[in-house]
Amino acid sequence: MRTVTVLGSTGSIGCATLDLLGRAPGAFAVEALTGAGNVALLAEQAVAHRARLAVTARPDLYAELRERLAGTGIEAAAGPEAVAEAAARPADWTMGAIVGAAGLVPSLEVVRRGGTLALANKETLVAAGRLVMAEARRHGAAILPVDSEHSGLFQALRGERAEEVERLILTASGGAFRDWPLERLVHATVEEASTHPNWAMGQRITVDSASMFNKALEVIEAHELFGLPPDRIEVLIHPESLVHALVGFRDGGLIAHLGAPDMRHAIGFALYHPAREALPVERLDLAQVGRLTFREPDAARYPALGLARAAMEAGGLMGAAFNAAKEAALDAFLARTIRFTDMARVVEEALDRLSGAGALPSLCRSGDIPRLEDVLEADRLARETARELVAAMGEDA
Ligand code: NAD
Numbered sequence: 001m002r003t004v005t006v007l008g009s010t011g012s013i014g015c016a017t018l019d020l021l022g023r024a025p026g027a028f029a030v031e032a033l034t035g036a037g038n039v040a041l042l043a044e045q046a047v048a049h050r051a052r053l054a055v056t057a058r059p060d061l062y063a064e065l066r067e068r069l070a071g072t073g074i075e076a077a078a079g080p081e082a083v084a085e086a087a088a089r090p091a092d093w094t095m096g097a098i099v100g101a102a103g104l105v106p107s108l109e110v111v112r113r114g115g116t117l118a119l120a121n122k123e124t125l126v127a128a129g130r131l132v133m134a135e136a137r138r139h140g141a142a143i144l145p146v147d148s149e150h151s152g153l154f155q156a157l158r159g160e161r162a163e164e165v166e167r168l169i170l171t172a173s174g175g176a177f178r179d180w181p182l183e184r185l186v187h188a189t190v191e192e193a194s195t196h197p198n199w200a201m202g203q204r205i206t207v208d209s210a211s212m213f214n215k216a217l218e219v220i221e222a223h224e225l226f227g228l229p230p231d232r233i234e235v236l237i238h239p240e241s242l243v244h245a246l247v248g249f250r251d252g253g254l255i256a257h258l259g260a261p262d263m264r265h266a267i268g269f270a271l272y273h274p275a276r277e278a279l280p281v282e283r284l285d286l287a288q289v290g291r292l293t294f295r296e297p298d299a300a301r302y303p304a305l306g307l308a309r310a311a312m313e314a315g316g317l318m319g320a321a322f323n324a325a326k327e328a329a330l331d332a333f334l335a336r337t338i339r340f341t342d343m344a345r346v347v348e349e350a351l352d353r354l355s356g357a358g359a360l361p362s363l364c365r366s367g368d369i370p371r372l373e374d375v376l377e378a379d380r381l382a383r384e385t386a387r388e389l390v391a392a393m394g395e396d397a
């Protein structure tokens, strides 16, 4: 029996992971499940999957979690440190499905114990890719990408030689507003941005898909995971979301990964890797689909892509700052403090300030492997700067 831990079990990816575990009775023993606000669901999952430990990131919800687990023999804990400790406990396979930079420290714990980390939390790699990949090599940890595009790339790269790879192509649906007239974007509401044309996901990544910040994070994620320079990682708008990614080789051949938009494919691939097991995902009927379309992303519609490229070129701690500024801008949009199109303005301005003032370069030079403390400091500075910019925008309005 393999032991598994699911970090972020109450979210969209976490629930899909538990769905797969539930379909293989007797194959897995759940060590720990972690969540945050939804302790009712967390407790229910812990009981249903006979977890040994359930942790909420929220200390204020500890009493409620303990009460819900009373008499079950399941251990309860709370707080970010307890989440990190859950990640550090031995388990054969760990899903990293926390949303946001809060996933970084738990991811590092898994990597530092030499574990197998199925990584959905792309923010881990965006904020600290160099550090996490270096630690993974040092401790013999395996990182299996779960983001659908990166799982697709990983699959297309199996058995291929790194030096023969010319380029990586990530597809993007184009999000909720791909066909909106540009002038209308400024009026986009939270509700409109929270509906994805093809995928059912958590609200934050859905809004990030509409703004293309999700793809921006994914370009950085691909750069960190596969080591290709930014100019050899491309983005292609593909409204059908059936081709997830393509690898281009130096002989001109392209290998594409296709599948129905169901995250259980990528999660299941990581769960059973290196084997392939039967998974409960829809089989594509390409004759029924009929046609697949592609187009170039429009820079005016999607400024996030250019910002991500600038952050990658700058290197050092700019990825951590990029992600944190984006999270703060997204918080402000979700709170209806700034407009949809202001998110990219906040991120751009925050990064300008931080690189201009030399605040980030003084923490870590561009080619160095950053220390965790410096990554966390860059995150804090960028969040603070973005929040100041948001506040100033509010005063102007
Ligand atoms: P979600 O919002 O549905 O779930 C997030 C999970 O993280 C929940 O369990 C929540 O309790 C937990 N959490 C939230 N804040 C936390 C904190 N401060 N500390 C600890 N735990 C916290 O998110 P999701 O859509 O499942 O996405 C999870 C991750 O996977 C994200 O990084 C996302 O970008 C990535 N991802 C998601 C999808 C998808 O289809 N949903 C696809 C690709 C990648």
Ligand code: MG
Binding pocket: 147, 148, 149, 218
């Ligand atoms: Mg993705």
